Amino acid sequence: MSSNLAIAMHVAKKELRVQIGYRNKFIADVLSHVIGIVPILLITLALSGSSLNDIDGITRANALFVFLGYAAFMAFGFGTPIMIYTGMAWGISEELQTGTIERNFLAPVSRHTIVAGIGIYYACLYAFHVTTLMILAFFLFPSTAEIPVGNLAVAGTAALGLIALSAGLGLSSAAMFLMIRDGSLFLLFVHRPFMILSGAIFLIELLPGPLKLIALVNPVAYGVDAFRWAFSGHGTLEDPWLEVGIVWAGALVAAIVGVIVLGRVIRRQSRTGELSRI
Amino acid sequence: MIEVKNLRKEFKQNRADAGLLRMLFGRVPSETVTALEDVTFNVEEGEFYSLLGRNGAGKTTTIKVICTLLLADSGTVTVGGHDVERESSSVRAMLGVSIRGERSVYWRLSGRQNLAYFGRLYDVKGAALRNRIEEIGEIVGLSERLDDYVERYSMGMKQRLAIGCALIHRPRVLLLDEPTIGLDAASARDFRDFISHELRARENVTILYTTHYMHEAEEMSDRIGIVNHGRIVAEGTPSKIIGMVPGNSVVTIDAKNAVNIDLSTLSALDSIERVHAESLDSGSSKIRIEAVVGTEVPVADVVHRLTSLGAEIGNLSVSRPTLEDAFLRLTAD
Numbered sequence: 001m002s003s004n005l006a007i008a009m010h011v012a013k014k015e016l017r018v019q020i021g022y023r024n025k026f027i028a029d030v031l032s033h034v035i036g037i038v039p040i041l042l043i044t045l046a047l048s049g050s051s052l053n054d055i056d057g058i059t060r061a062n063a064l065f066v067f068l069g070y071a072a073f074m075a076f077g078f079g080t081p082i083m084i085y086t087g088m089a090w091g092i093s094e095e096l097q098t099g100t101i102e103r104n105f106l107a108p109v110s111r112h113t114i115v116a117g118i119g120i121y122y123a124c125l126y127a128f129h130v131t132t133l134m135i136l137a138f139f140l141f142p143s144t145a146e147i148p149v150g151n152l153a154v155a156g157t158a159a160l161g162l163i164a165l166s167a168g169l170g171l172s173s174a175a176m177f178l179m180i181r182d183g184s185l186f187l188l189f190v191h192r193p194f195m196i197l198s199g200a201i202f203l204i205e206l207l208p209g210p211l212k213l214i215a216l217v218n219p220v221a222y223g224v225d226a227f228r229w230a231f232s233g234h235g236t237l238e239d240p241w242l243e244v245g246i247v248w249a250g251a252l253v254a255a256i257v258g259v260i261v262l263g264r265v266i267r268r269q270s271r272t273g274e275l276s277r278i
Numbered sequence: 279m280i281e282v283k284n285l286r287k288e289f290k291q292n293r294a295d296a297g298l299l300r301m302l303f304g305r306v307p308s309e310t311v312t313a314l315e316d317v318t319f320n321v322e323e324g325e326f327y328s329l330l331g332r333n334g335a336g337k338t339t340t341i342k343v344i345c346t347l348l349l350a351d352s353g354t355v356t357v358g359g360h361d362v363e364r365e366s367s368s369v370r371a372m373l374g375v376s377i378r379g380e381r382s383v384y385w386r387l388s389g390r391q392n393l394a395y396f397g398r399l400y401d402v403k404g405a406a407l408r409n410r411i412e413e414i415g416e417i418v419g420l421s422e423r424l425d426d427y428v429e430r431y432s433m434g435m436k437q438r439l440a441i442g443c444a445l446i447h448r449p450r451v452l453l454l455d456e457p458t459i460g461l462d463a464a465s466a467r468d469f470r471d472f473i474s475h476e477l478r479a480r481e482n483v484t485i486l487y488t489t490h491y492m493h494e495a496e497e498m499s500d501r502i503g504i505v506n507h508g509r510i511v512a513e514g515t516p517s518k519i520i521g522m523v524p525g526n527s528v529v530t531i532d533a534k535n536a537v538n539i540d541l542s543t544l545s546a547l548d549s550i551e552r553v554h555a556e557s558l559d560s561g562s563s564k565i566r567i568e569a570v571v572g573t574e575v576p577v578a579d580v581v582h583r584l585t586s587l588g589a590e591i592g593n594l595s596v597s598r599p600t601l602e603d604a605f606l607r608l609t610a611d
Contacts, residue, residue: 007399014387014395021386021427099381103443106345107399108371270349273289273342 004113011104011117012124015091019121033129034136088170089177091118096181105275111266112171112259119170123163130159137231147231154240155230161247162223168254175258175265178275193218200224205236219250279451279484280321280344285353287314287339287508313339314350315508321486321501323450326478328495329488331505332609337488338377340505341455344486345375357451371400374449374483379457380436382443385429389420389439392428393446400447410446417476418442434465438472445481452483458494466494474498492602502601506609520604527569527599529577531584532592536563539587544580549573562592 019026092115095101104114173190196202197215204215204225215221222243229235229243237243269275292306314336321327329337342348344355346366354361360368376382383392393411397403402410415421418438428436437457444452454473458466474497477483489495495502496516504512504519512519541553544567552568565584569575581591 010395010398014384014391017391018384018386021384098385099378100384102347102377103375103382103396104399105347106370106373106375107396108367108401109399267349270347273339273348275347 004110004116007109007113008117008120011114012120015118015121016124029125030128033133037133037136088115088119088122088167089173091115091122092174093177093181096178102275105266112262115171115174115262116167118174119167122170123167126163126166151230151233151240154244155227157244158223158226158230158240158247161244161251162220162227164251165219165223165247165254168251168256168258171258171262172254175262178262178269179265194220197221198224199236203236219247222250223247279323279325279358280327280486281354281356282317282319282340282344283354285314285317285340285343285355286312286351287336287343287348288312288351312508314343314353317353317505317508317510319503319510319513321451321484323484324482326485326487326498326500328499328502329486329505330490330492330495330502330605331488332490335505335609336508337490337505338455339508341375341377341453341486341488345373345377345453346370347377371447372450373453374441374444374447374451375453375455376437376440376444376457377453377455379440380433380460382440383428383436385436386427388425388427389415389431389442390424392439392443393424396443397446402447407446410448414442414445417445417480419472419476432465434461434469437461437469441477445477445483448481449483452477452481452485454485454487456488456490458489458491466491470494470498492600492605496601504605504608512604512608516601519608520599520601521571522604522608527574528597529567529569529575529580529594530597531565531567531580531594532558532562533565533584534562534590534592536565536584536587536589537561539584539589541565543583543587547576547579547583549576 019029092101095104095118101114105111107114176190193214197204197207197211197218198220199215204212204221207215216237222237225235225237226240226243226247229240235243238246266275289311290308291311292308317336317340319327329340331337339348343350344357344362346362346369349363356362357369358372360372362369384395387395390411393414394407397407397410411424412421415424418441420435420438420442423431423435428439431439441452441454441457444454457473458469461469473485473487478485487495487498499516501513501515502519503510512522514522536555537557539555541555544550544553544565549569550567551570553565555563555565557563567575567580575596577594577596581594584591
């Protein structure tokens with residue numbers, strides 16, 4: 001029997017084919033992050049009273065600071081349907097509506113693998129978004145300063161940690177979609193707080209007390225901060241490597257919780273009949 | 279090949295008649311519905327077995343338990359000796375399943391991509407997969423359309439593709455849940471021909487088929503199980519099922535000069551249960567002769583007696599009870 005990874009990659013490839021089949025949606029998914037950065041840039045520039053052509057060093061640094069946060073956060077940010085952890089859930093939701101999830105679950109492979117395969121597609125989309133945003137950042141905010149290898153290592157491990165964390169959360173969100181068949185509550189009470197309290201858009205230092213406390217237990221915030229530090233030299237929370245550790249610890253917890261929750265939901269729905277009620 | 283013993287399944291269903299506020303903030307009242315009361319049957323290797331029942335009788339629930347999508351409350355199901363709950367992966371590898379056929383394939387992929395995708399999930403790959411896709415295309419009659427997007431297929435073609443996907447890994451058992459629903463009469467006929475001739479002849483699979491169309495079950499099945507309120511109420515070959523209910527062979531004759539004939543001469547014949555005659559305005563008579571259950575009216579003897587008594591035989595028709603008659607009697611509440 002093929003390995004779970006091979007099967008998951010196969011599912012991801014199918015997901016890509018299906019998404020390309022919805023051409024307009026696919027184009028929107030691929031480009032939405034670029035559109036999403038525009039208001040961030042405009043707000044940053046407006047606040048500093050400058051334009052891109054004549055920004056001084058401090059404003060450029062500020063803009064880069066915000067931009068990098070956005071880049072790190074992209075998977076959790078504005079393009080809701082294209083992010084990993086909601087994406088995985090959306091994938092499940094779409095398959096529930098079309099009726100194909102049932103057919104997939106009839107195959108002699110782990111049902112987690114099927115869900116994870118859908119997540120891999122969205123993970124690749126996330127990686128593409130972050131990469132293109134980084135390239136864009138270097139064009140918009142050219143810097144002559146050399147970035148130390150250690151900083152690149154922090155950025156890389158933080159980005160990978162965010163992907164892993166997203167995948168873990170993705171399993172939980174997929175379970176939630178399977179369970180309640182509706183993404184609106186999830187988006188409102190889980191996704192939005194994660195986004196707002198990550199420091200990507202609103203700096204954690206500027207948040208009011210209770211929200212700041214909540215933000216500090218959000219592992220995403222540390223990934224964003226570490227990523228930002230790697231390229232701008234400015235961080236506001238902890239030591240960057242400690243932050244990377246927190247992100248990976250969060251990813252591990254999220255993966256364990258995700259696997260357990262998804263397994264329980266599938267099992268429960270096999271009993272109630274929800275798994276195959278379309 | 280498939281053994282189902284004392285299967286029971288209940289569902290809790292939320293009631294739709296709760297007040298708005300209660301639906302929003304309270305606990306929505308639910309009721310327990312028994313989908314399967316006590317289902318027991320076996321399907322032998324190579325057999326075509328149909329589960330026949332009304333809507334909601336428990337056919338699809340039974341199929342879903344067998345194919346591991348649903349866990350039963352009690353009872354056991356084995357496929358090829360593997361328990362569906364404890365060895366679900368082995369069971370799934372043996373099964374080809376088509377539930378809600380046309381909705382179980384990806385419409386935004388081509389037929390070939392669908393077959394390749396599902397084939398790979400069953401560990402069929404490389405040249406074996408490519409060859410099998412061509413073979414399946416031929417079996418399900420889609421060779422010319424395999425590279426078209428599925429959304430351009432007719433419903434019948436989608437159904438056939440779904441069965442193709444179910445067959446891609448050469449399953450030993452095929453579960454087909456009401457595959458002809460929504461097909462027009464001609465497509466349904468083509469589909470039955472395909473199942474009976476192409477599929478059974480070429481693939482030699484055991485087939486468990488659910489339907490509520492009597493003629494389908496009668497035409498294709500080796501054996502039929504009639505499901506009613508979550509129980510198998512009758513099981514056997516189509517002719518055995520027909521013979522289970524007090525329906526019988528009936529001969530109706532239009533005859534002239536039969537008004538004064540003593541009908542007891544017909545009643546005295548072997549196998550005759552009842553004879554009834556009525557006079558028609560035209561002056562002739564309509565004679566209805568019913569046979570004893572499980573026997574046939576001896577038409578030649580009847581005609582001989584009537585003509586020897588001076589009657590002139592006009593129209594003569596013979597009717598036999600159908601599976602539908604038997605089904606309606608067996609599932610009557």
